[in-house]
Amino acid sequence: MPELLLIDDAYLRVTVAAVLDAGKLPAIVQAGHPVLRSRALPFTGQLAPDELARLIEIMTETMRAAPGVGLAAPQIGIPLQLAVLEDQYESTAENAAARDREPLELFTIINPSYQPVGDALASHYEGCLSMSGWQAVVDRPASVELKYDDEHGTAHTATFSGWQARIVQHETDHLFGTLYIDKAHTRSLAGNAEYSTFWANPEVAAAKAGLRF
Known part of the structure; x- marks a missing residue:
């Protein structure tokens, strides 16, 4: 039987x-990897x-290539x-308005x-690069206050709303072992093809009625 993954600084350095x-x-x-379910x-x-800067550069390139x-960091195995x-x-005006989506x-x-x-x-509806091929509806706070440090060690406090708030919550959750499916209406879970065929609407009312969640 495989041993439980030991998340410590030594393991961190190896993965980096x-x-x-x-x-x-x-x-x-992908979901099932133990790092995704561990507190980073x-x-x-x-x-x-220089290592941190290079890691951020690689993560940015990976995000854009996905695209996402x-x-x-846990999504590339780094705790x-x-x-x-x-x-x-780009987003249609209708989708941008329904999701309160502004460029970030x-x-x-x-x-x-x-x-x-x-x-x-x-x-x-929300998806995740670590749950490829699936989407589900998640209820999230429409606005959040985020406290974080930047890559230079400077502390920040900022407020995000709309789709930006959703992105902030989704990525921060990853760092504490939480995937979006943990917070989702599981009856809303749809494969990408089914989502595109039936539920790719600006609002989720049709999905709520059709999937009964």
Whole structure:
């Protein structure tokens, strides 16, 4: 029987070295990989500044190649509280309005935490690069306050709303062993083809009625 994965600084350095030395973009690990279900280690200077910068560069390239709007270090097998976020993809005016979707400039979050701002919730289909081929509806706070450090060690507090808030929550959750499916209406779960055929609407009302969640 395989031993339980020991998440410590030694394991962190091994996984980072493997990514930095690979000479190609890393694979995005899928649900079932133990790192995705472990609490990632806070960044406390385990990596030299040049190593951290290179890792962020590789993560950004991997996110864009996927393509996605965020990538957390555990998604490439690295148990570190680090993620990159960016949303510059075009969207129809109808979808953008329904999802309160605004462009999000590339930025890095280290050791993040978030809190809801107000009681409003937003319900939308959500996917994940580590659950390839599936989407499900998740109710999330419509606005959150995010506290995080950037790649230079500067502390920030910022408020995000709409689709940006969803991205922030999704990627931060990854750093604490949570996948979106843990918070989803599981009856809404749809393969990409079925989602495209039946439920690819700006709102989720049709899916709620059709899938009964």
